[in-house]
Amino acid sequence: MINTIIFDFGDIFINLEKEATIEEFKKLGLEGPNEELVVMNDLFERGKISEQEFIEGFQKYIPNADVHEIRKAWNSVIGEFPLYRLEFLQMLSHKYRLFLLTNTDAIHISRFEHMVGISFFSDFYQCFEKVYFSFEMGMRKPDADIFNHILKKHDLSPKRTLFVDDKKENTDAAAALGIQVWNLKVGEEDIVDLFEKKIL
Numbered sequence: 001m002i003n004t005i006i007f008d009f010g011d012i013f014i015n016l017e018k019e020a021t022i023e024e025f026k027k028l029g030l031e032g033p034n035e036e037l038v039v040m041n042d043l044f045e046r047g048k049i050s051e052q053e054f055i056e057g058f059q060k061y062i063p064n065a066d067v068h069e070i071r072k073a074w075n076s077v078i079g080e081f082p083l084y085r086l087e088f089l090q091m092l093s094h095k096y097r098l099f100l101l102t103n104t105d106a107i108h109i110s111r112f113e114h115m116v117g118i119s120f121f122s123d124f125y126q127c128f129e130k131v132y133f134s135f136e137m138g139m140r141k142p143d144a145d146i147f148n149h150i151l152k153k154h155d156l157s158p159k160r161t162l163f164v165d166d167k168k169e170n171t172d173a174a175a176a177l178g179i180q181v182w183n184l185k186v187g188e189e190d191i192v193d194l195f196e197k198k199i200l
Contacts, residue, residue, distance in 0.1 A: 002180060002200050004156050005092065008141075008165035009102035011186045013089070013124070014112065015079035024073035028065040030058070037061070044105045047135035051106055075111040086124055088192045093127040099150060100131045101163075103140045109133060129154070141165070142173035151177070162199055164191065 010016045022032060033041075040057040043049045058070045065073075092098060113121045125131050132150065134140035139149070151158060158178035165171050171181040182199055184191065194200065 002096070002160055002162045004097040004099070004154075004161040006099045006101050006150065006161060006163045006174075006179075007089075007191075008167075008170065009100055009104065011166045012164060012184060012191050013085050014081040016077050017079040018077055020079075021073065021077040024076045025058075025062070028069055028073055029062045034061070041105075042140070045103050045134045045140050047138055054105070054107075071107060074107055078108060078111050078115060081112075081116055081120070081124075085191055086120070086127075088194075089127045090123070092194075097154070097156075098128045099154070100125075100128045101141065101146070101150065102132070103134045105135050141167070141170040144173060144177060147174050147177050147179065151179075164194075 007013070025032075037057060040049065040054055044051075044054040055067055055070050058074075059065065062070070089098070116124075130150075132146075134146070137146065137149070139146045141147075147163075150156065151161070159180065162180045162182065163171060163174040164182045164184055165174075166184050166186050168183050171183040175181045180199065182194070182197055189197075
């Protein structure tokens with residue numbers, strides 16, 4: 001019997017506009033992500049480099065773009081957070097222990113909070129026993145360490161814990177530790193379909 005749910009954030013609660021980011025960076029002269037930028041993103045999501053270092057990584061390839069333009073393009077991925085999902089989460093919070101575990105960075109979280117406002121993001125965060133951001137933890141999914149850290153810190157039983165994420169590499173990593181998983185298919189499924197999945 002599941003008594004705990006660990007949720008991803010992007011494309012689970014808040015919609016991500018991944019194509020928008022690519023398009024915005026194209027306007028600035030960057031033709032898609034390259035290997036160096038992918039590595040820098042990984043480091044930034046682990047909190048291993050500063051926002052300034054991250055933005056300077058982009059300026060190496062688009063020297064004419066200023067900090068504001070790069071930050072704006074980077075944040076164009078942040079889409080809508082439908083109210084019905086928050087209401088569903090609030091209902092769940094009365095029945096289960098809930099945790100948020102997301103690979104993210106300080107720029108995106110700041111944008112999200114500014115976009116939805118303090119009342120909304122406070123209501124959202126209050127649904128969780130603990131909110132885990134990768135950049136604050138120094139590790140990211142699908143590292144086994146990040147799951148083990150939460151299981152141990154909160155004394156969770158893997159077989160009674162459900163992990164919901166849209167990336168299969170992340171749910172596979174959790175499943176390998178004995179955690180129950182739902183690899184949500186974006187565009188076909190919604191978090192509010194949780195009970196229809198007959199997982200709980």
